[in-house]
Every structure is written in C-alpha cells, then in structure tokens.
Amino acid sequence: MKEIKLKVNHKDYHVAIEEDMRLLDLLRNRLNLTGTKEGCGEGECGACTVIMDGITVNSCMVMAFQAENREIFTIEGLEKGGRLDPIQQAFLDEGAVQCGFCTPGMVLSAKALLDKNPKPTREEIREGISGNLCRCTGYNKIVDAIEKASEYRKEE
Amino acid sequence: MKLHVVGQNNMRVDAAAKVTGKALYPEDVSLEGMFIGKTLRSHKPHACITIDTSRAEAMEGVVKVLTYKDVPHNHYGVLMKDHEVFCSEKVRRIGDPIAFVVAVDEEVASKALAKIKVEYRELKAVFDPEVAMHQDAPKLHGESNIVYHYKLRQGDIEKGLEESAVVVENTYVTPMVDHVFLQPEAGVAHMEKDTIVVTTATQYPHFDQLEIAEALEVEKEKVKVINAAVGGAFGGREDITLQIHLALATKLTGKPVKAVYSREESFIAHAKRHAMVMTYKTGADEEGKLKAMEARIIGDTGAYASWAINIMRKAGVHATGPYEIPNVKVDSYAVYTNNPFGGAMRGFGATQPPIAHEQQMDMLAEALNIDPISIRLTNAFKIGSKTATGQILKDSVPLRQCIEAVAEKLGFSVVSRGV
Amino acid sequence: MALREVYKPKDITEVLQLLDKYKDKGKIIAGGTDLIIDLKERAIDPEVLIDIATLEELKGIAFKGSYIEIGAATTFAEMMDHVITKEKTPALVKAARSIGSPQIRNTATIGGNICNASPAADMLPVLLALDASIILKDLEGEKTILLEQVLKGKGKIDIERNQLLSYVKFKAPVDGEGLSFEKLGFRKALAIAKIALGVFVEVENNKCKEIRIGSGAIHNRAIRESKIEDYFRGKILSDAVIEEGSELFQEEVRERLINRSSGEFKREAIKGIFTTAMKTALSTIKS
C-alpha cells in the first residue's frame, strides 16, 4: 500500500494505491473514471489512452506510482461547463462514433495531436491516431472529424 | 412520398454518451459486495479429464468453485446443444471451460485457478476437416464429424462443363479469423429477489435469457438480461461465453458476481469465422456467358456446431456469385475438428465464396480475352433473374448499376495482366 | 506478484544505491512498455521497481566533443523532435518514428530498448551502425563499453544488476559519412520488424573507407553483419558491387535461418531492403 498525490482532470487527488497497480486500474477502480477502457492490456489498442503531462500514454503501460505528482487528463475531463470540447462535437457531427469503445482514447489522441499541430494534414492525423485501433469505423470519418475539429478550434 | 426523417443524417442517439465516456459497458459496472469470477479453460485440444477443485476451494477468499456438477442442465448451443456449460468427461478444444472460480477479488481468483488440478488423458485429435470427414477419424460428437451437408443442384453440370469454351478449376483456402471487437467480454450478474439479472454485451439478449433459463432450469421470466453498451460484435457475441457462468454463480452465492475476460481469453473463448477449403470448376462460352459451376466447400466448424448449418448453407447458396448460371452443382459441408469452434462472423458463410468466384471470373475473362467488367455485366443478375436455387429476383436488383459506377470511378479498362 | 516497494529516485546516486541494495530483486522501469508485459506474464517477478522515467539527469541529447550523448531515459518522441538528432542522424529519427505508436514513442526509452534486447529491436541496428557505446554506472564509478559487446541473445544483455545504463554515445556523422535505416514490417504502425537494417558508410576518393551494417530480426539478437562489411571495404560502391554484396547477404541469411519458417521469405526480402539502405546511406553523404 502506498499513498500518492496526483492531479486528474484539474482535480487534486490523494489516493492509496497498490505497488503493482497500473495507472489504468487506479483511474477505473479507485477514481471510478470508467471512460478510460481496457481493450488489450498490452499497449497495442490505445483504448486506455490518457494524457499525462501533455503527452498521450497508454495507461495500461504506466504503473500507478509513476503518476505521482503528474497531471492526467481522461475523457471525463474534456467537457467544460457541460459544453462538449470541439473535438467531441466534431466526432458527433462527422459520424465518427460507432460502438464507442475506442472513442475516448481516439479523442484524447486527437487532442494531443491538435495541441501540438493545429492544422495537420490527413496523413499526419492518421499517424497521430495510429496507436488507437478501431474495428467499426475504418478510421475515415474519425480523420474527417479531427480535420473538422481543427477548424472548430480555430474559431474559438 | 415526401420523407422528412428517413434519408436525413440524424445524429446518433447514442453518440453523446459514448464521446464523453459516460456510456457504460459491462466492465464499467460494479455492484456493492460483488465477487470476482474467473474461468479455468482447457489447454489440451482433445482429452478425457478428471477435475480436483479441493485445493482451490480450501483457499482463503475463495467463495465457490463451479464445475459441471453444479449445473442443472449442462448443455446449450444456438442450434445443436453440443456445448457443455462446464466440460464433464471430455474437452474438445483448447479453451473449453472446465471450472469457474468465485472469489473475493481478482488476485485470489487468479491464484485459485492455478490450484485446480485437472488430469488430462489425451485422446487422438483431428485438425484437418478433410481428414475429420473420414469414418476412421477421431469423433467429437456422436458417430460422424459431418455436421451438415448442403446440396444445390440445377440443370446438368456435366453437359454445362462440356459445352463450355473455357473451364477454370482452382482450390481456395481461407483461415479461421477473429472478430477483434475492441471490448473484451464482460458481465455482472446479481439477484433481484428470485430473478437472476445478467448485465452483459450481447447481440441477442432474449436468446441469452432463454439459454440461461434452460441451463439453470428456471422459467424464462426468472431471468432478466440487461444489454449494456456493446463494444462491437460482428457476430462474435451470438454464442454464450460468460452469461451462464455468471447467472449460476450469483444464484448459488446470492451475491453479485463480475467477470471480465482479458484479450487472450477473449481470443480462445468465442467463436471464429469458419476456415474453408473451396474447390471450384467454372465454365463459360466464347462470349463469356457462364455455362456451368461446380463447387465443393468444406467448412471447419471446430469443436462445436454453433451456426455451422446456417453458415455452410449460406455459403452454398451464395457460391455462384451474383451471376445467372444454368448448370450448377454445389456441395458444402460443416465438419467438426478439435480446432477452436466456428460461428457467426460478418457475412455468415457468404464472405468466403467470393474469394473463389470473383477470381474464377477474372481467370475466365483472361482466358477469353474479355475485360473483367464486361464478363460481369454479361452474367450479372437483373430484375427477373433466377438464382441457382430457382428464386426469381422480382424487385430492386441494381447490381449492373453498381458495377458500372465502380468501373467508371476507377477507370477500368482492359489492362495488361502484370506480365 | 510479490512487488513490495516502488521508488521514484531524485538522482542517479539514489538509483545506484537502490540497485546495489536490492540487486536481483530490483528492476529499473522507465517507459515500462516491455517491462509491464513481462510483469503481467510473470516472465519476471521483481520485488522492487525503480522509476527513472522523469529523472532529468538521464534525459536529453547533447554534444560531447565530436560525440553525441543521449540519456538512457530519453523517449523516442524526444529523439524524434530534438534538433541534434534531426540534424545529425535523421536515420535514428526514422528508426524512432518506426516504433509502435505515438503513445509508445512518448514513453518508451532508448535505454529500455537496449536493455529489453529484443532481436527485432528497431533502435539497435542503427546504434550498431553508429558503433555506439553505452555508459554503465554503479556505486564504484562508470564504465564505457561497446553496445555490440553487451548484446548476448534474445532478451539477454550483459549488464550487472547493480549497474545503471545511463547514456548512449556515438561519434556524430560528419562530411563523407552516410547513415540510413530501413525496416520491413507488415503494418504501417504498431509493426514488429520482420527485418531491420542500419547502414553507416564512409567514402573517401570514391572508395568505401569504412562500413558498418547493423541488422535486426534476422538473428537471435541485433548484430553487426561483419562478413558483409568485409566484402564492401575498399571497394567502389557501384550498383554492381551493391548488387553482389546484397546477394552475399542473401546467402548469409539463407544459411543462418535455414530451419526457420520465415527463413525463405527473409532471404528473398533482404536483397531489396539492403540495397535501399545502402543507396540511402550513400545519398546522405555530404562531401
């Protein structure tokens, strides 16, 4: 048992963890943020993607104790005042959501990509989400949505 | 008829909950005081077994270890009841469920699995469906491994082939593949007075309800299936995986029980697309008009039938492709082997034959020096066409329109054969 | 899993003390992208994890005289964006970019890639081509050793349990020297290398003065293909010579992988990927 402090979605947490716990287990089981999903447990599918200190990581490949004093963003942290983030809105507008299991990870990869490269080409978008596997959409409408999101973000 | 909602790009009614992470998939559901369940699966393809769960049951934190002895009616299956909820005497594939540990948490459940002793007395196994069809091959269920044989006959195949200017013969092989829906199987079961409630992700909640009720020998109304958000299916969630295990566990312990499969367990637990060996002989006249098509399709349904009968029938009906062929002979078989079991996957038996018939068409075209578009337009179904089963296509047959649209967009023309 | 203690040390000395204290019960974790899978599959069963992911002393890329030194905890994403690697060793950037996915590149480190010692590791062929060395520290001091000498086999690396792989260093390529990286994978991302090659070549008055070929996924570890190197040294690197050398390489691969199911394929494919790697290396030479 170990106590750690970390910030998740702008909120400070002081939480007890097990030494062998993964960041994914900490988010889902201790903080009940079940929007972050586990699709493979091997760092392959990206369904567990979160943003840690500004960069995307597979939270199944980060130990919980490694998150001490770091800032984490999960899908639940994107809405501001009940209003969807432009990326979430673009995913809805472009029909980029089907079963939804890859969507949280996909949205966060898109956010990290756009934060670094506000006007990416379709190829750059494809590389930006190349760590997020999807079996339903065939990716094209997700690429459309991220293109649309870069326009929405410009207007803000 | 002016339509104002049909034809519109309405926003998906379920998208907002999914894009905000609020949608609840079964693994996201946790109940007060719940136990964790884990399945022990066979790692031998064909063996007689004896099970000793005593050391697991004695472990601290283990609530119960379920085996076939706990199951009122140990048989289930979508068509044939050839599955066992837990294997009693024999395992027929790697991954067959043998026991289900119910424990206070994940770690105890995993440790307990390792404490269950299974003695395997290996039996001769068969993995090649063509070998499995022989009388002397090891049998999995009953007297024969041939689950089903579909016959399609139209016209006179010999005459058709003789009259053909060109006949092309080849064998095509497609492997078993997996649905890889992103959300691994998960479920939570709990009691609401005397009703068993199973929350899971399934393609047919009412059928899961029926199979649970039959296995536990309770009335259907005493079972309620809640279909949480489903993380993709593609046919892979038509067969039972953990639903009966969870229902039985909650019924016998009175406490909520949750199980979540790892990706590796998902790979060995659920059905696969049937592997098929398809031998085709197709004949056409000088102008590329199809005269005859003979196909022998062998489907490997692995250790259990699941939808093999409907799937191999669909393969047989669709073996011709969307073309009018006067003389047709098709035999499609579903055969048991000790491979993982074959079941529904997107296309349900009609996905494999096009790998054959569309390449046969191109080979005929090449032999007759016709381009691939023309040979398809010559034979393509249209309103009034008769299929090989004698069915008249009476309405909405825009196949030629589809071929022409694709040909035009891709700039198809007679192209060199890559020589 | 009997993991009892986890540490996030503030500096290298504290890391070394922990390593010395726990010896084979302690394990370094940086990106964790290989280690956590090993933990899950019980391939390893450490009692103590020592996290160096955020240890500034072990991060960063810098010139040390004519050498470039990379901290072992530097991630592939950092290597892809750094002015020195982008300017001096674009092949190393290409190798980093070919690894896994953005999420993996944001956490996986060059030190981790070396210590995991996968035969198909994407970074090792280029580092071998650069004749890189690694700096190992322990409580007594530090030692510099050629990377090639520590790679012993699949997952086997010759580093003591109380030693910390701290830096990787290699001479920065200069005028007259070229470097390339080529990888054959079955997917455009999240692709394990089927063949990986790093080629360093130095040309002087049109002759091959020095050549180093690092290979991955065609042996039980990343190695230097010395037999092929010997063929090229001193020759004019014409198309015909490259053709001949590539056919020698095919023969070498055929023998080496004679009873491997992938042998026939890799023997066929090595010709094209090696030819591309050679020609690219030559094209990067600035005279």
Next chain:
Amino acid sequence: MKKRGKGIGSIFYGTGYGNGFPDVSRSVAVLRKDGKVKIYTGATEVGQGSKTVLSQIAAETLGISIEDVIFICEDTSITPDAGTAAASRQTYNTGNAIKKSCEELKRKIIDVTVKASGADAWEEINLRDVALNHKGQILKGEGEFIAETTEMKDETGQGNPYWPYTFNVYGVEVEVDTTNGVVEVIKAVCAQDVGRAINPKLIEGQMDGGFAMGLSYALFEDLNIKNGEIKHNKLTNYLIPTAMDVPDLEKIIVEDPEATGPYGAKGIGEPVMIGVAPAILNAIYDAIGVRITELPATPNKILLALKKKREVAL
C-alpha cells in the same frame, strides 16, 4: 520495383436468417404522457447504428422528430423479442415491425381524436394534447414482422431461402513492392445497394468499417492455428489495420427502393465487407501476375509466389 494493378469484386447477399428459419421481429410503440413516443424492441445496438436508424423509421411513420422518440432495447423484461442483431436484418426486419407498431398507434390515436374532436387529418393532431386529454387505457400499437423465407428442398436446394438480396461492388487499385511483397491499397471505390438510405452518413460509416475489415481479411488476418492452438492470440501478433493502413474510400450509395423494405430500405451491414477481399486479390494479380488463392495475402506469401513465378518462367 513497385507495380500497380486494379481489381473488382461484385457480390450478392441474402439478408435474414434464411431457409424458413423463423425470422420474427416485434415492437411496441407507446404514447407517453408528454406526447413523446416510446419504442420497445429487443433489437440490439452493437455500434452499427440500429438504435438511430430504427428511431428515424418510427419518427417518419408518426410524423414527429427523432428527439420525440425514446428508444428502449436494453432490458428483456420490458422489450419484446426482435431477433439477433445479425444477418444485416435489423433495419429491414425490426424496421418493418416498428413501422407497423407506429401505424397501429397512429390508427388508435386517430380513432380517439375523431371521437373527441372530429379532427382526422394526422397533420392537425398534436400528440401532446392527445396524451393530456386522453383518459382511458394508455395508447399503444404492437407490430410484428416475419421475413419471407422458405425452406429449400434437401436434395436440390431449390427454394426461396432469403429475401431481399443486397448487392455490393468494390473496385481497388493496389501497389505491390516486388522486392518485399508488401501490398498497399492506394485507391478504393465502393458501390452499395441500400434500397433506400435511412441515414446516409451511418451507411457511409458501415462502408468505411466494412472496407477496413475486408482489407484486413485479405491482407492481414490469420489466427495461425497449429494443432488446435491459436498462435496469433494477441493484438501484437494478430494484426488488424491501423489508421495508416486504410486509404480513404470513395462511397457510392445506390438507391433502388425494395417494395417490402421499410420505406424501401434493405440490410447492408455485412455486404459492405464482402466485396473487398476479392477485389484486392484480383488487383494483386493485375499488378504482378500472381494469384493468391490462400488468405491472407501477406508479404511473405506474395514474395515467395513471385519467386516461384520467376523460377517457372526460366
């Protein structure tokens, strides 16, 4: 060397369980106190979009907006059985059942309002008012639809196993690297017969998803089963395409309304996936003159087939 080739794959697909297997969907439409309408049916949303498409069919039949339809399909104790979310049957089969249940509800509402206010033109009727003023039993309509399918004869397979049939054609252009056998799909077109598009954007999503799954079936996927054991049993060795492996797809929706379909709609969930692999295999042949007859067409299979072709040619 990189060589290019084009290929086509055209297929047909009979939707529904088929061969006389009972293919039944049921639905109940209930007028709520606030004038909205609840639809109860067991049809499952697995990601394919049925909850939205079926809500649109209900809204169209009742002349209301989709926001006024509350779609309930998650609980077996309050929903009638509507069969599996499979066989590309939900839009067609349950769509018809929902349309019938809404038509019955509409008839009951008209009966009630004619008695109360004489108005019988549906456009003039305001459901909120009807719900508020109506005192009697709650107004609901039930609908059932059974697909047209007959059992085929055992010996000859003659009969009408499926109805309707849906058609799909893919055309692709591939580039094959003859030094390593890697295939890249550089251009792709899909023409999908839909009868009538209930929601075009959702159909496009199915076409994109079917295309990626078909491409994966042709080039990537193999469980690699040896002696009954799945060797490719993890996402690291069982490969499916990443976003970088799938090109953009040109999508042509072909409408030719089918008389028995709800507003002419047919099922498309499976056909959108089936024409891809054959088209890719034909394109590979067109590029390098090599027939891959055993899936998947991985680089090693293609490279060794090219080698054999060269040796045969000598």
